[in-house]
Amino acid sequence: MPRIVVDVMPKPEILDPQGKAIAGALPRLGLTGFSGVRQGKRFELTVDGDVTPEILEQARAAASTLLSNPVIEDVTRVEVISEA
Amino acid sequence: MTVSANSTAEQKKFNIDTVEHAASTPDTPLPWAELGLKEDEYNRVVEILGRRPTAAELAMYSVMWSEHCSYKSSKVHLKQFGDKVTEKMKEHLLVGIGENAGVVDIGEGWAVTFKVESHNHPSFVEPYQGAATGVGGIVRDIISMGARPVAVMDPLRFGAIDHPDTARLVHGIVSGIGGYGNSLGLPNIGGEVVFDSVYQGNPLVNALAVGVMRHEDIRLANASGAGNKVVLFGARTGGDGIGGASVLASESFDDAKPSKRPAVQVGDPFAEKVLIECCLELFKASVVEGIQDLGAAGISCATSELASNGDGGMHVELTKVLLRDPSLTPGEILMSESQERMMAVVTPENVEAFEAIMDKWNVEYSWLGEVTDTGRLIIDWDGETIVDVDPRTVAHEGPVYNRPFHRPEWLDGVQADSFGEERPFGGEAVKNAVLELMASPNMCDKSWVTNQYDRYVQGNTALAMPDDAGVIRVDEETGLGVAISTDANGRYTYLNPYEGAKLALAESYRNVATSGARPMAVTDCLNFGSPEDPEVMWQFAEAVRGLADGCQELGVPVTGGNVSLYNQTGGVAIHPTPVVGVLGVFDDVARRTPSGWREDGQAIYLMGVTRDELDGSEFANLRGHLGGQPPKVDLQAEKLLGDLLINASRDGMIDAAHDLSEGGLAAALSEMALRFGVGARIGLDEVAERDGVDLFTLLFSESQARAVVSVARSEEVRFKDMCSARGFAHSRIGVVDTEIGALDFQGHFVLPLDELKEAHEGTLPKHFG
Numbered sequence: 001m002p003r004i005v006v007d008v009m010p011k012p013e014i015l016d017p018q019g020k021a022i023a024g025a026l027p028r029l030g031l032t033g034f035s036g037v038r039q040g041k042r043f044e045l046t047v048d049g050d051v052t053p054e055i056l057e058q059a060r061a062a063a064s065t066l067l068s069n070p071v072i073e074d075v076t077r078v079e080v081i082s083e084a
Numbered sequence: 085m086t087v088s089a090n091s092t093a094e095q096k097k098f099n100i101d102t103v104e105h106a107a108s109t110p111d112t113p114l115p116w117a118e119l120g121l122k123e124d125e126y127n128r129v130v131e132i133l134g135r136r137p138t139a140a141e142l143a144m145y146s147v148m149w150s151e152h153c154s155y156k157s158s159k160v161h162l163k164q165f166g167d168k169v170t171e172k173m174k175e176h177l178l179v180g181i182g183e184n185a186g187v188v189d190i191g192e193g194w195a196v197t198f199k200v201e202s203h204n205h206p207s208f209v210e211p212y213q214g215a216a217t218g219v220g221g222i223v224r225d226i227i228s229m230g231a232r233p234v235a236v237m238d239p240l241r242f243g244a245i246d247h248p249d250t251a252r253l254v255h256g257i258v259s260g261i262g263g264y265g266n267s268l269g270l271p272n273i274g275g276e277v278v279f280d281s282v283y284q285g286n287p288l289v290n291a292l293a294v295g296v297m298r299h300e301d302i303r304l305a306n307a308s309g310a311g312n313k314v315v316l317f318g319a320r321t322g323g324d325g326i327g328g329a330s331v332l333a334s335e336s337f338d339d340a341k342p343s344k345r346p347a348v349q350v351g352d353p354f355a356e357k358v359l360i361e362c363c364l365e366l367f368k369a370s371v372v373e374g375i376q377d378l379g380a381a382g383i384s385c386a387t388s389e390l391a392s393n394g395d396g397g398m399h400v401e402l403t404k405v406l407l408r409d410p411s412l413t414p415g416e417i418l419m420s421e422s423q424e425r426m427m428a429v430v431t432p433e434n435v436e437a438f439e440a441i442m443d444k445w446n447v448e449y450s451w452l453g454e455v456t457d458t459g460r461l462i463i464d465w466d467g468e469t470i471v472d473v474d475p476r477t478v479a480h481e482g483p484v485y486n487r488p489f490h491r492p493e494w495l496d497g498v499q500a501d502s503f504g505e506e507r508p509f510g511g512e513a514v515k516n517a518v519l520e521l522m523a524s525p526n527m528c529d530k531s532w533v534t535n536q537y538d539r540y541v542q543g544n545t546a547l548a549m550p551d552d553a554g555v556i557r558v559d560e561e562t563g564l565g566v567a568i569s570t571d572a573n574g575r576y577t578y579l580n581p582y583e584g585a586k587l588a589l590a591e592s593y594r595n596v597a598t599s600g601a602r603p604m605a606v607t608d609c610l611n612f613g614s615p616e617d618p619e620v621m622w623q624f625a626e627a628v629r630g631l632a633d634g635c636q637e638l639g640v641p642v643t644g645g646n647v648s649l650y651n652q653t654g655g656v657a658i659h660p661t662p663v664v665g666v667l668g669v670f671d672d673v674a675r676r677t678p679s680g681w682r683e684d685g686q687a688i689y690l691m692g693v694t695r696d697e698l699d700g701s702e703f704a705n706l707r708g709h710l711g712g713q714p715p716k717v718d719l720q721a722e723k724l725l726g727d728l729l730i731n732a733s734r735d736g737m738i739d740a741a742h743d744l745s746e747g748g749l750a751a752a753l754s755e756m757a758l759r760f761g762v763g764a765r766i767g768l769d770e771v772a773e774r775d776g777v778d779l780f781t782l783l784f785s786e787s788q789a790r791a792v793v794s795v796a797r798s799e800e801v802r803f804k805d806m807c808s809a810r811g812f813a814h815s816r817i818g819v820v821d822t823e824i825g826a827l828d829f830q831g832h833f834v835l836p837l838d839e840l841k842e843a844h845e846g847t848l849p850k851h852f853g
Contacts, residue, residue: 014322015422017351017352069210
């Protein structure tokens with residue numbers, strides 16, 4: 001069953017409180033090798049049958065209207081993955 | 085926590101426009117128009133400096149001289165709030181207008197500070213973050229006065245309930261307020277939710293916060309004592325809201341180019357919570373001399389205001405500012421509106437103690453420079469001077485406009501168009517009108533909104549929505565507390581701005597008195613259209629005059645607030661909406677008066693007189709009518725009614741009270757019954773005859789200075805004697821009945837509470853569920 005993966009990230013200039021909190025927690029675990037953390041989100045849209053260009057276009061539309069908030073987030077990936 | 089300065093390699097990639105460079109290149113064109121300055125304003129900057137401004141100076145002047153920060157159009161009118169204050173009114177005022185927020189003495193060594201502000205424009209662009217940072221901003225105002233924030237309130241106005249864009253705004257704004265306020269652990273104790281198509285492109289998101297402190301803890305925003313250190317602490321500075329103050333809040337949306345859209349400010353309530361505790365510890369340890377929160381115009385505002393309120397000089401190194409985004413230019417750093425930041429002034433001997441407190445709370449800080457006695461605000465970038473100004477010219481001596489205004493010609497026509505629709509007649513028709521009213525967007529149950537807010541966290545909330553006012557206990561031992569209500573009626577103010585502003589004040593005052601608290605002080609958030617439109621400017625001038633006159637007559641001073649102009653889209657302004665918040669004091673919150681009746685057999689009294697006043701009413705609104713004159717305001721009657729309600733509460737005469745405002749008696753009786761699900765038998769014929777009105781008018785008129793109370797049988801004589809002695813109209817209109825489960829309007833119709841409840845509670849879930 002093919003899936004379409006959509007990745008959404010906060011825009012680079014926008015404050016990311018969750019990423020900031022993780023960045024603050026890492027050194028407490030002794031993981032000191034990172035200078036910053038940004039947290040985004042990943043969606044998987046499952047498709048019955050083949051991913052036609054129309055369906056991919058719908059996924060892009062969903063990504064830019066519903067899955068992301070265009071004011072503060074960027075869609076960084078809309079891609080088909082076919083493994084089960 | 086280690087503080088690493090930004091690397092010099094990064095700094096060097098800008099061509100820094102130094103003061104020296106500016107002096108030697110007088111003809112370099114600068115983007116003053118893009119930054120929102122008018123030509124004469126830019127020329128004045130050049131005149132003040134005696135040369136062209138540097139890019140950084142231009143950034144500072146443009147944000148600080150924007151309407152939002154300088155109040156350049158409103159200042160000449162706002163003066164009245166100060167001029168019309170008497171010594172008697174100032175009696176309990178510890179800090180008046182002009183500081184971050186006013187401070188009121190509530191006795192026993194306690195003081196409260198409160199203020200309402202707007203975050204309208206950012207909330208339209210990004211509803212969640214706009215509303216969230218609105219809460220964050222007003223809470224920081226309260227902290228910077230030295231107080232612990234104890235509650236917030238949010239008066240909101242949206243477009244038509246069934247417009248497709250309204251749901252986006254309602255969901256975003258309500259969850260933004262809840263998300264930020266709930267995370268801070270602050271109860272949200274009230275506010276308003278109004279729907280009207282005039283707010284479609286310009287929703288109003290006003291945020292009020294109240295804080296509590298001991299008298300000795302009051303802190304002011306000034307930088308005194310040459311040699312004292314200036315420190316920036318809290319969150320890092322990023323590209324948030326750059327130009328937000330100058331561009332967004334000061335121009336209508338239709339002439340804002342997309343390129344001007346600034347990066348949205350994103351709030352971090354957990355960082356703010358730490359900041360609150362950290363600041364309170366700083367105050368307790370007495371290690372800060374002056375403190376200022378960073379809101380609109382960021383570092384530009386904080387440095388220039390601190391410097392000009394103090395000895396008048398400050399010298400800072402801007403590369404010391406900790407950045408989230410190292411690519412920011414000096415001008416952008418000065419304008420950034422990144423949230424959760426504070427600036428403080430610390431004596432050299434307290435530096436160590438200050439740092440220890442910062443480290444304890446894990447708050448980042450950087451020492452930017454020091455206070456000087458030169459009278460100049462000097463900002464360096466890597467040792468080179470990029471700003472050299474008199475801070476007063478930035479912060480306080482900005483342009484002042486006496487903008488032309490005139491009474492709109494259309495107003496005569498509007499005022500002559502009195503409500504002439506056919507009035508429902510007969511029991512069944514009036515009953516249906518009550519159901520229609522109570523299900524309407526403005527009168528329906530707002531639990532869908534308020535349930536998303538924490539109302540009782542911290543355990544000091546004595547009353548919250550849907551009661552008339554929010555009540556918070558200040559002192560656990562004595563029960564000393566405060567009540568706050570916010571009110572405005574844009575339709576009244578549209579029909580008559582002078583009277584409308586007084587009506588907003590009257591309602592807010594009445595709400596506070598109805599809860600049993602003595603009104604003490606006022607804060608206001610004046611939401612209007614473009615000041616460049618002489619008709620809007622007239623509405624503004626009239627509303628300010630009305631509010632100032634009203635405050636004088638009621639003896640409650642305005643302690644602070646905010647003006648939000650340019651609330652218009654495509655040349656159409658919102659209704660003038662002066663939101664008035666009144667704060668009152670209780671000796672003991674245990675004697676607060678709730679808004680619903682509970683005890684079987686108690687007598688129900690209507691206080692005040694009903695006239696035929698349906699113009700501008702909710703019922704007229706339901707019929708799409710807006711014309712005529714708003715209800716007559718009588719502040720002496722309001723004062724008397726307030727005194728009676730407060731005394732009745734203090735002496736334990738009344739068990740429930742509800743003021744009459746939008747929706748009139750019909751709304752008040754419905755809400756009192758639904759509050760605890762207890763019905764009543766109501767007889768209105770006698771009072772209708774006394775006032776010379778029919779049943780429908782008695783129920784739907786919005787005459788002022790009225791309230792409904794329930795009185796225990798044993799107290800009836802005392803209550804009636806008290807009203808008679810003061811010559812205040814009062815009439816027994818019914819009896820509480822815990823059995824019937826209905827409002828029985830005897831001789832006319834019976835309204836089962838189930839039916840009423842279904843109508844009242846169904847509306848918001850239906851639209852936003």
